[in-house]
Amino acid sequence: MKKIILLNIFYFSFCTLAVKSAEKGGMPQLDPEFWVSQIFWLTITFGTLFLVLSKFILPRISKNLEQRKLQILENIETAEKQREQSEKNLKEFDEIILKSKNKAKELMLAARERVVSEITKKKIKLDEDLNSEIQNVEKEIIELKLSSPKKINSIASNITNEVIKRLIGTDVNESSVSALVEQELKKLSRSTYGI
Amino acid sequence: MAANPMYQFNVYRIGPEIKIGEIDLSFTNASLFMVISSLAILIIFNLGAQKRNIIPDKIQLLSELSYTFVSKMISDTAGSKAKPYFSFIFSLFMFVLFCNMFGMIPYSFTVTSHIIVTFVLAAFIFIGVTIIGFIKHGFGYLKLFVPSGVPVVLLPLIVVIEIISYLSRPISLSVRLFANMMAGHTMMKVFGGFVVSLGIVGGWLPLSFSVALTGLEILVAFLQAYVFAILTCIYLNDALNLHH
Numbered sequence: 001m002k003k004i005i006l007l008n009i010f011y012f013s014f015c016t017l018a019v020k021s022a023e024k025g026g027m028p029q030l031d032p033e034f035w036v037s038q039i040f041w042l043t044i045t046f047g048t049l050f051l052v053l054s055k056f057i058l059p060r061i062s063k064n065l066e067q068r069k070l071q072i073l074e075n076i077e078t079a080e081k082q083r084e085q086s087e088k089n090l091k092e093f094d095e096i097i098l099k100s101k102n103k104a105k106e107l108m109l110a111a112r113e114r115v116v117s118e119i120t121k122k123k124i125k126l127d128e129d130l131n132s133e134i135q136n137v138e139k140e141i142i143e144l145k146l147s148s149p150k151k152i153n154s155i156a157s158n159i160t161n162e163v164i165k166r167l168i169g170t171d172v173n174e175s176s177v178s179a180l181v182e183q184e185l186k187k188l189s190r191s192t193y194g195i
Numbered sequence: 196m197a198a199n200p201m202y203q204f205n206v207y208r209i210g211p212e213i214k215i216g217e218i219d220l221s222f223t224n225a226s227l228f229m230v231i232s233s234l235a236i237l238i239i240f241n242l243g244a245q246k247r248n249i250i251p252d253k254i255q256l257l258s259e260l261s262y263t264f265v266s267k268m269i270s271d272t273a274g275s276k277a278k279p280y281f282s283f284i285f286s287l288f289m290f291v292l293f294c295n296m297f298g299m300i301p302y303s304f305t306v307t308s309h310i311i312v313t314f315v316l317a318a319f320i321f322i323g324v325t326i327i328g329f330i331k332h333g334f335g336y337l338k339l340f341v342p343s344g345v346p347v348v349l350l351p352l353i354v355v356i357e358i359i360s361y362l363s364r365p366i367s368l369s370v371r372l373f374a375n376m377m378a379g380h381t382m383m384k385v386f387g388g389f390v391v392s393l394g395i396v397g398g399w400l401p402l403s404f405s406v407a408l409t410g411l412e413i414l415v416a417f418l419q420a421y422v423f424a425i426l427t428c429i430y431l432n433d434a435l436n437l438h439h
Contacts, residue, residue, distance in 0.1 A: 027201060028204040029309050029310050029311070034223055036219060037206075037225075038206070038223070038312055039311065040220045041226035041229055042315055045229040045232075045233045045290075046229070049233040049237065049286050050282065053237070053240065053285065053286045054282030054286070056244075057244045058240075058285060061258055061259060064246075064247055064255075065259060067247070071249055
């Protein structure tokens, strides 16, 4: 009860204060002198603001935004296209490289084969040449071998003949000299070669 | 007189007295700031709309960001049906925001600190939303007052409460904005008066408080404009999509 009375006193004192301050001027907001003017000017300013914004400015902003969106989408599309194209190009490039690699391999193999076959051909020829040369030389050697004792015999008999002529001063029968030389040589060769 | 914290809300005539019959339509300081706010909005957004860069510069970015901000706010609260009302809500939000912000300049006048201005705006919104509701739903719009899933016994009470809450919408909407602006500006004036009266010795505390209050008031100026716009969207949502 006491609280209510206190509250009432407070409330009434507040009311009288408010009334007094209102009489003094108080809240200018509650003074109706310029209410109509304010409503009038609010209508005019807000009305023009609304009309100009909605008719001229906002459509342009929304158009701008839309255009930007479109442009961005377009750009993304072209970027996507270009990416695909570049991927394609990359694939082609890879293919070309692979092809050329294969070709190079083939070329290399062919060249190698050619070289190898040439080398073998030449080798064979060389071998043949060498063989024939060797055979010739061997033949010559054999011939030489075969002919050498005879030559040696004749040389030895000639030399002996000459030596005897000088020493004695008379011609000796050639056939007997050569027979003697041959006999001696045979003995010599038997002692040197151990035959 | 200037020491009176309510003095800043005085409306006075600028220029000649304009009278049509008995009605006083004189140009006042309030009208001046309405015109300044509207012109500022128009100039800024016109500049922003004129440029068509793909990469926006600052003023273009400002206008485009506010555009997307308001359009997102509307689509979030009222859905896609509220698109035709976009330009109205955009101008409303910008008008209230710019009036609040211009009020933050010292020695200026805060248009939205007058109940008559906010009440006219709120009443216009209220009437408009009600008309839209009746056009969209006919008498079915009255279903708004009958929430579904309420026991029949409670129904008369609920309907009365709903009607009262619906009718008090313009009052709550207008008083919220008006009271916030008035209270904030009065407080700043009072603390400014303290700074003067306490002088160089004791004036530092109210001065620092005043600085903090200025920041808070700028926040409130934005917030109240936002709340005003978003409540309009919510009322519009009730009218467009009958949820109950």
